[in-house]
Each structure stands twice: as structure tokens, then as C-alpha cells.
Amino acid sequence: MSKFSRQDVGGSASDDAASCPVVPIADHQRIELLDSLESLDIGWFWATDTEGRLTYLTASAAASLGVERSAIIGRKLTEVVVADRSEDDEGRERPLAFQLGARNAFVDVPVKPVDGSTGVPTWWEISGKPCFDAENEFVGYRGRARDVSHSRQHSIDASRLAKFDTLTGLANRHRMESQLRKTLKAYQASKRSCALLMLDLDRFKQVNDTLGHPAGDELLKQVAQRLVKIVGKHAEIGRLGGDEFQIILPDVDDRGRLGDLGKRLIQMISQPYSIDGSRAIIGTSVGIAIAPYDGIDAEELVSSADLALYAAKGNGRGQYRFFSSDLKDGARQRKQIEEDLRDALAKDELRLHYQPLIKAGSDEAACFEALMRWEHAEDGFISPGQFIPIAEETSIITDLGEWALMRACRDCAEWPGDIKVAVNVSAVQFSDENFLGVVERALASSGLDPQRLELEITESVFMGDPHATSRMFKQLKRLGVRLALDDFGTGYSSLGYLRNAPFDKIKIDQSFVRGATEPDNNNAAIITAIVSLADALGMDTVAEGVESEDELALVTERGATLIQGFIYSGALAQDVLLGRFEDGTIQFEKKGPAKHRSERRTVFRRVGLIHEDHRYEVMLRNLSRTGAMIEGLLDVPIGTDLVLDLGAGQLAVAKVRRSHEAVQGIEFEVPLISDGADGLCTRHRVSPYALAAAGMPLAALPPGNYPLLRDAPVSEGGSRPSFLQVDLTQRFN
Incomplete structure (x- = not known):
């Protein structure tokens, strides 16, 4: 197979590509120059036909991959090399296949060879220029290539150092901040949710102080390994520094599922560690916030998760806690x-x-x-x-x-x-x-x-x-x-x-x-x-x-x-x-219910109650995972379906199981869950996206009730309230 002229590859790819004058093959000096360049391995040359199939490739290029040149010649260039882009390169250049199909010239495009038996990561940079004959008919590409494996690996290593924690291999603070910003921006456009978990280790300082900093470093590595094992590949896990970790969980807003994950994280991280023959035991606290409910942008969501973590630690450590708007007052x-x-x-x-x-x-x-x-x-x-x-x-x-x-x-x-x-x-x-x-x-x-x-x-x-x-x-x-x-x-x-x-x-x-x-x-x-x-x-x-x-x-x-x-x-x-x-009495009489029942919290606060297209105000007296006692509506029939509005977007579907005058005992369709402290909450909440669609500004859920819930739409033709509301002002004030 004949080689091509120096002029075919010597000009810049940005030169006018109207034609590629053909130099007679007998030009021995030009051919010798190309041979010397190839033998010195300063650069490689390649050429394709009109279909994009390789018609020439420097022998040493194929040799660098550990394959025979004959195995490559005749294959399409896009089957031999594929574009290689880092995250930072993404979207900056058109794909190589597009460039070739449009017959554009290109310069120093990073690619990865598909073939290769050396097992060593290899990167090339290729430049190419479309060539035309005297009739201005396209005859293929002529180009050059060079091995940039060393510089590319160095760039990758440098990029990884900038984005990943050198001790644990997890994402670092910079990458986590960037990922969270990009995720929330994209998810806001597509109306999706994203959970953020903040963790820090309890009693880690004692390990450092008693066993030394090398032991502390080894402990952090083992914690990172456990986090990866627990959370899996569907989340981004990062170490923010010290003993602080962060987890981004896309498309999760079920607080029941997140609470289970919080408990599992606490349980697994609290298991003993073996470090250089010594035994170390630590714990962790977890703060959980969910976008868009607890924050729309990254800064707001991180602040919410931080407050939840602070509350978890303040409540005795070794606990998880969901964010709620009252935590801001709690911190003060x-x-x-x-x-x-x-x-x-x-x-x-x-x-x-x-x-x-x-x-x-x-x-x-x-x-x-x-x-x-x-x-x-x-x-x-x-x-x-x-x-x-x-x-x-x-x-x-x-x-x-x-x-x-x-x-x-x-x-x-x-x-x-x-x-x-x-x-x-x-x-x-x-x-x-x-x-x-x-x-x-x-x-x-x-x-x-x-x-x-x-x-x-x-x-x-x-x-x-x-x-x-x-x-x-x-x-x-x-x-x-x-x-x-x-x-x-x-x-x-x-x-x-x-x-x-x-x-x-x-x-x-x-x-x-x-x-x-x-x-x-x-x-x-x-x-x-x-x-x-x-x-x-x-x-x-x-x-x-x-x-x-x-x-x-x-x-x-x-x-x-x-x-x-x-x-x-x-x-x-x-x-x-x-x-x-x-009195000589050191004995105590048994006083308690015959049977254990789900823990009930005695509360006295006003909540909303929705029946059909009407909203009432009732007094919440007792609350448990499975039900509640309410007061404020007269003679509600047993079996009536209701929705209890617990505030902050929490709606609990319920059915009346007991009713006497103005007092009802209701059972929830879906049990409430622990908020990680002494309270209960619903698994799901009204989405801020739904509130925004109804005319409210898109924002994290504020405390209290919302106009959308308070002014529920009236059915066509209107209806009369089914129940008489009792004035509780005098009784509870």
C-alpha cells in the first residue's frame, strides 16, 4: 500500500480544505522524511477512504497497542478509537463521529483506542483533515496521531485529587458541593426529589487521642468502606473533612425508608473496628433533609441537614433526625x-x-x-x-x-x-x-x-x-x-x-x-x-x-x-x-394498663381536618403511630374517612374507629414514623411542586398550613358541611 505525501499531513487542520494536491510517489526525499519521522516515533500518521475505513496507520501505533497493523487496516476509524472526555470536557466539543460525518477538520481530539492487549490504559490525540481530488470529490481523511497516555493519566490523577478525598477515595467537599448543585438544579426542572444525609462520628476524637492519628486515618477508611457497602452505588458518598460525611440520595423522599437507612447506618458504623490489633468503637449521628421539602437550592438543603444533625447529636447522639422548621428555634x-x-x-x-x-x-x-x-x-x-x-x-x-x-x-x-x-x-x-x-x-x-x-x-x-x-x-x-x-x-x-x-x-x-x-x-x-x-x-x-x-x-x-x-x-x-x-412502706403497688399498646403522646394542639370538600379545625389530644384522638366535631359516624392535616405539608388519611359526642378515635391508613427524636411524622408530604402549580411560590415547606389545603376546592354545585364544629376556645384556653 502506498504512503501519502508530506503535504497531506503537514498543514494545519484549520487550513483551507478545498483540495489536497497529490505529490508523485517518486518524491524520494519527501518519503524518506516521513519514514524518519515514523521511525523516531515523534508522531504517527493515518489515512481513511471515503467510507471512513483506515487505509494507513503507522506500524508503531499498532505496536503500542500490542496488535498487528493488519488487524486494524480496513476498519472504520470510529471502531478503532472512541472519544475520551472527562466530566470537565463534557459538552464542549462535538463527537468525533459527527466531525467525520460532517467532513470537518479537527485538531488534537482526545481518544481511547478500543483494541489493545497490553492492559495498560492508553490515550491518543488525533488531528485530521478531509481531502478532495482535482474534481473536488472527497477521497478520505489524512491525519496525525500521538500517544498522550502519560500526560492524560497525570491529568486524570490531578483531576481526581481535586475531586476525591485522598484518604478514603470518597468524593471530597468540592465535588459534593458541585454534584449537589447540579443535581438540585436538574431535579427542580424535572420536579424530582433528592435526600441529603449528613453524618459525623461520635467519639472519634477519643480514638485519635488514645490510639494515634494513623489509627484514626485507618478508622476513617473503614468507615468509608462500610458507607459504600450500606448505601450502594446509587448514591454519591463524600467525606467533607475530619470525621464528617455526606450522602446524596436521588429520587428518595419516603421518610420511612430514610429512617430505616439512618438506623442501619448508625447500627453498622457502631460495630467494633479492628485497627492494628486494637479494638475501637465509635458511633454516628445522622441529619436528614429532603429537597424540595426542606430546601430548594444546595445551600438551603445543606443548612437544613446540618440543623437536623445538630439536633440528633443534642438529643443524645447515636440517633438520626429529620429536619423540621422548628429546629431553627431549637438551635437558639x-x-x-x-x-x-x-x-x-x-x-x-x-x-x-x-x-x-x-x-x-x-x-x-x-x-x-x-x-x-x-x-x-x-x-x-x-x-x-x-x-x-x-x-x-x-x-x-x-x-x-x-x-x-x-x-x-x-x-x-x-x-x-x-x-x-x-x-x-x-x-x-x-x-x-x-x-x-x-x-x-x-x-x-x-x-x-x-x-x-x-x-x-x-x-x-x-x-x-x-x-x-x-x-x-x-x-x-x-x-x-x-x-x-x-x-x-x-x-x-x-x-x-x-x-x-x-x-x-x-x-x-x-x-x-x-x-x-x-x-x-x-x-x-x-x-x-x-x-x-x-x-x-x-x-x-x-x-x-x-x-x-x-x-x-x-x-x-x-x-x-x-x-x-x-x-x-x-x-x-x-x-x-x-x-x-x-410509714414503713417500701412496697409499690402495680398501676398500669393490662396490655402494651403503641406509645401515645399526649398533645394539645389545633390541627386541620378535611372531610370531602370541607376543612375543619379540631384539637389533637393523643397521637400514636397508628392513630390519634381528636375533639371538636359532633357525632361523626364510625367508619367516616378523614384527612388529618398535621401541618408542614403532612396529610394523614384516617378512618374513624370510635366516636362519642365531640371526641373521635381515628386510625391512620399508613402508620406514622419516628422523626428520629421524640416525635412522629408522615412518610410523605405535600410536594412544593404541587403547591407551586396551585399558585404558591416554589419554596421549601414553611411551618403551619397552606392556603391550598385550607381553601380546598368545593365540589360542583357546592355542599354543606357534614358535621357541626364545636367551639373549643373556652375549653382549651
Whole structure:
């Protein structure tokens, strides 16, 4: 096969392509020049016929791919090489096939050879120019090519470094921000949803401090691997820096599904890690926001997810939380609580109340757990669930813990007989080098027998220095106090704790008691296993959170040593206890429902209720996953279909199951789900896209109800309201 002239390939591809004068093949100097260029491997040449089939390719080009030139000649150029574009190149140039079909000239188009047996990634750059004969008939392309594998790989590596985290291989902050912006912009146009999950690791700093930064890096790698395994390839996962991670989940707005994912993430990330022969245990908190409900653009959605994460951490860590508009007020309130908590001790606003632990089968109190109460001078009672997590994030917890220990020992010293007091000890307090001295001073100042003091410790204490932890356990046992493992089985459990730590008692977390009497629930089997394990190790067991008679019967039958819960009593003030002791009564009467039922939250707030084409206002009195009690409509027939408007776009389809005068019990068609905290929410919400179609501006869902829902369309010809609404103003104001 004859070669082509220097003039065929020497000019720029941008030169006039009207014709390619043919140089006689006898021009030996020109041919020798082309041969020398090819032999030096400075560049390669190629040519095609009118159909785009290769008629010539420099031999060394084929050799670089590990294939024979004869296997390539005769194939179409677009079958031999394909366009290679990075994300940044996308859309900037027309495809190679288009350029060839339009007979355009092109310069330095990046391509990847299709053939090749070397196994080494290869990239070329090709330039080409259409050629025509004297009659201006197209005769094919002439062009040059060169190997740019080294520079292209370097460019890819540099691009990856700019977009991906070098430690974990996940997307970095820059890429996640870019992906989220592009996704939300595209999804807004197509009216699609997108969920954003924000995570950070609990107790990661302790791993860094105790095992060193290399161990911390290895831990982050393993966390990244677990995230990829849990979430899969249908999501974008990124590490934003430090111990912060982010997950973008396209086309997901089902909060039930997202809640399940949040729980799975927490559970899997909380499993132990093996790092250079050491054992590390961490946790995670998860904040969840969904576009367009919680934010339209990237900045708004990230802010919403951040607030949800902040709330999850503030509610005790190891939890997930959905964003809601009231979290903005909650963040300000949390800051105020932190400031006021610092003065609570000085202002004598803290108290200890005591909840009994009852000997199974006897109704007799054997121990009382000290529970902290805060009566704020202006805001009244503040839940421990609000202020204890805040205290644990600051140095305040050490002062509160010392105060509680001193007060509990003094109070217990006033109780008769050998009744014990149990005091919760935070991981921060336990790891304090002065903790042993605090316990000694509390016992000495009160005169309390050490055997009457129980220290309730959560598994998070094992996150610290294992040698220091073991040493503290031994010192406390030499002192004579009893040790209890609190909240056993809630995320970080290990039989190694029970083997290595001298516990006297295990507390079965109330989450295992809840629902244990329901059919097809595995909690009863878990309780049995924990009790059997404790018996084998010579430890007592406490069943927490027992509220109904069937739960009491179950945990007693399964062998729990002690019972704690509202079926016997809530926490009582010291003066109330002393009054009962004077009467010689240390027994508690069972008071509770016969059967466990879905947890109901007593609430009093106005909500909307929609029936047919009319909207009413009712008072929501009780709320559970499966139903609610409402008041405000007279004589609603049983079986009536309703829609309850819970605000913020939450509509729950329901049916009336009980009705008496102005009070109805309703059952939801689809059960509500946990919002990750103490509340309930619907799986789905009214879409902002639907609100925008009805005339409202496109925006994240605001709190309250919306005109679209309040002014529901009236059916043709109008209709009269089916029910008489009762004026509840006087009753509930």
C-alpha cells in the first residue's frame, strides 16, 4: 500500500480544505522524511477512504497497542478509537463521529483506542483533515496521531485529587458541593426529589487521642468502606473533612425508608473496628433533609441537614433526625440552655428524684435510681433529655456529676435498711483522673456504706484508654461500690465488656421491653438471652421501662431480677420517699394498663381536618403511630374517612374507629414514623411542586398550613358541611 505525501499531513487542520494536491510517489526525499519521522516515533500518521475505513496507520501505533497493523487496516476509524472526555470536557466539543460525518477538520481530539492487549490504559490525540481530488470529490481523511497516555493519566490523577478525598477515595467537599448543585438544579426542572444525609462520628476524637492519628486515618477508611457497602452505588458518598460525611440520595423522599437507612447506618458504623490489633468503637449521628421539602437550592438543603444533625447529636447522639422548621428555634434554645445550665447549680435549681427498682415478684423496692431534674427559674421544668446531652458536650457534666454523686449519697444515708442508690456516671466523668477521689469524698462525707452505692456506667466508657478504664474498675471495686452496665444492647455491646469488667448488674434497655409482648417480635428472645448470660456470670438484671401488666409478666417469667418502670412508679422527690419510709412502706403497688399498646403522646394542639370538600379545625389530644384522638366535631359516624392535616405539608388519611359526642378515635391508613427524636411524622408530604402549580411560590415547606389545603376546592354545585364544629376556645384556653 502506498504512503501519502508530506503535504497531506503537514498543514494545519484549520487550513483551507478545498483540495489536497497529490505529490508523485517518486518524491524520494519527501518519503524518506516521513519514514524518519515514523521511525523516531515523534508522531504517527493515518489515512481513511471515503467510507471512513483506515487505509494507513503507522506500524508503531499498532505496536503500542500490542496488535498487528493488519488487524486494524480496513476498519472504520470510529471502531478503532472512541472519544475520551472527562466530566470537565463534557459538552464542549462535538463527537468525533459527527466531525467525520460532517467532513470537518479537527485538531488534537482526545481518544481511547478500543483494541489493545497490553492492559495498560492508553490515550491518543488525533488531528485530521478531509481531502478532495482535482474534481473536488472527497477521497478520505489524512491525519496525525500521538500517544498522550502519560500526560492524560497525570491529568486524570490531578483531576481526581481535586475531586476525591485522598484518604478514603470518597468524593471530597468540592465535588459534593458541585454534584449537589447540579443535581438540585436538574431535579427542580424535572420536579424530582433528592435526600441529603449528613453524618459525623461520635467519639472519634477519643480514638485519635488514645490510639494515634494513623489509627484514626485507618478508622476513617473503614468507615468509608462500610458507607459504600450500606448505601450502594446509587448514591454519591463524600467525606467533607475530619470525621464528617455526606450522602446524596436521588429520587428518595419516603421518610420511612430514610429512617430505616439512618438506623442501619448508625447500627453498622457502631460495630467494633479492628485497627492494628486494637479494638475501637465509635458511633454516628445522622441529619436528614429532603429537597424540595426542606430546601430548594444546595445551600438551603445543606443548612437544613446540618440543623437536623445538630439536633440528633443534642438529643443524645447515636440517633438520626429529620429536619423540621422548628429546629431553627431549637438551635437558639439549645444555646440558651447551655448558658443557663452553667448557673443552675449556683442558683440551686437542680434536684434529684428517685425511681424505684422493684424486686421481681415481691413489689418491694431494693434500689432507687437517682434522676436529675432542673426547674428553671423562668422557663420551668426542662427535660433531662434536653440538658444532659448539652452538659456532656461541655465541661459542665463533670460538675453536675460530682454534685449528683454527693447529693445521692447524702439522701441514701437517710433511707432505712440496706436500700441502695444508683447514680449514672457519664463517660467523661468516668475518665476524669479525679473521679475516684470524688467517689471517696461522697462516701466519706455522707457516711454511706459503699455497698449501698451503685454506679451505672454506659458502654461508651470503653472508648477511652483501656488500661486506664481497667485500672479505674479495679480501684472502684476495692472501694466496695457496686457497678452496673446501663443500656445494655443499644449499639456498642460486646461480651468482652462483661468478661473484663467486674459488673454486678446489667440493665436491659427499655427498647427491648417495648413491643416484647407483640406477636412476631424478637425482643422477648433477646431478653431471655441477656438474662441467661447475666445468670451465668452471677449478675443481676434490671428490666427498664416496664409499663403494662403483660410486659411485667413477660420480664418476670424470663427471669429479670429487678423491674423498673411506670407500672410501679415514676421518680419521686426525697421528701416524698422519706414520708413513705416513715410509714414503713417500701412496697409499690402495680398501676398500669393490662396490655402494651403503641406509645401515645399526649398533645394539645389545633390541627386541620378535611372531610370531602370541607376543612375543619379540631384539637389533637393523643397521637400514636397508628392513630390519634381528636375533639371538636359532633357525632361523626364510625367508619367516616378523614384527612388529618398535621401541618408542614403532612396529610394523614384516617378512618374513624370510635366516636362519642365531640371526641373521635381515628386510625391512620399508613402508620406514622419516628422523626428520629421524640416525635412522629408522615412518610410523605405535600410536594412544593404541587403547591407551586396551585399558585404558591416554589419554596421549601414553611411551618403551619397552606392556603391550598385550607381553601380546598368545593365540589360542583357546592355542599354543606357534614358535621357541626364545636367551639373549643373556652375549653382549651
